[in-house]
Amino acid sequence: MPHSSRQAAGMAAEQQALDFLLNKGLSLLARNWRCKRGELDLVMLDRDTVVFVEVRYRLHAGFGGALGSIDARKQEKLSLAAQYFLQQESHWANHPCRFDVIALQGSGHSGQPLDWLKNAFDS
Template sequence: MANTLGIVYEQLAEQYLQQQGLKTVARNFTTKLGELDLVMRLHDQLIFVEVKYRSSEAYGGASAAISYRQQQKLLRTAQLYLQRSRHQGPCRFDVLTISGSEPYQFNWIQNAIVAS
């Protein structure tokens, strides 16, 4: 989410996850391979978070917006992040979907993307 509205939803997502006990490590890690919206930490675990917003659940809502191709792009970008950060602990890929309008509905899908 590179546009201005996307940044607002990423900030909402970050605040929500911080309220759940996660700590922010990086925002909008961008390379020519792709972008990671949020990189968070919970204890020794690094969590890559893809943020998706949809105003309605029509056509599958926000969680249906992550194609296989996009998943592969996110995994490659995460691999590069891990190489650069030299993180040695466990990591996972979550998706945080935001839907509706205030009050927003948050759906935190843990382990949403699994490397094969």
């Protein structure tokens, strides 16, 4: 898939994940939040819990698919970015936090079921 098509598919997957979470009652705090430590796809609020959501889209299930792509290195990177977010947005620092993953797989993913893994890993 050409870079622009891949990028468009990733953006569409992220929008689908955001719509899904908003429909589940979560509120958006930040989208594509960037820092020197990396990027957080979605930062949501689930009641009083700050939720760092990694959205993963894969066309094929090879190499573990979308869920399998969150390895220890990626988890560490997300954890560092989340810590930096909480330092920069200190009013959220005393709230409970968790890391969720939303995985979408296959072509034409818009409207197709997604996997929402709550508490996907510990920081």
